[in-house]
Amino acid sequence: MIHEKRLDAYVQLRDELRNLDPDGGIRLHAWYRETKCFAFVNRSRAGYVIAVHRVKKAKKxxxxxxxxxxxxxxxxxxxxxxxxxxxxxxPFEAYLY
Structure with missing residues (x-):
């Protein structure tokens, strides 16, 4: 099971980006190209990698x-x-994992 910490504001997101471990990540609820999506942020040797995925409804x-x-x-x-x-x-919604 993955433990997640809720980030309450953009300022907190920026602080967590600065301290992000290479094996950690951040999930941000977002709108991209007029589509509801998730943005997944990870750290690489060269900087930051962001993958944007469309939100899909699952069961329940x-x-x-x-x-x-x-x-x-x-x-x-x-x-x-x-x-x-x-x-x-x-409203802002992001999680550190």
């Missing part, structure tokens, strides 16, 4: 990742954080 009204819509790489914290801020859903 659970939302799960569906088809990948985009894959982006950012060399800096500022660039990754700026992209995430631009697609973040309102």
């Amino acid at each position: 009204c659970m939302e799960v990742p569906g088809k990948r819509l985009d894959f982006k790489e950012f060399g800096s914290l500022d660039d990754a954080a700026s992209f995430l801020e631009s697609i973040a859903a309102s």
Whole structure:
């Protein structure tokens, strides 16, 4: 089982991005190209990797990742954080895992 920590605000997201372990990640609820989606953030040697997946409904009204819509790489914290801020859903909802 994966333990998740809820992030309550964009400021907290930025702090967690700065301290993100290579084996950890962040899941952000987002809107991308007018589509409800999840953005998954991981750290790489070169910076940050963000995979954006469409939200798919599963049994019992659970939302799960569906088809990948985009894959982006950012060399800096500022660039990754700026992209995430631009697609973040309102109300803000993100989780560290």
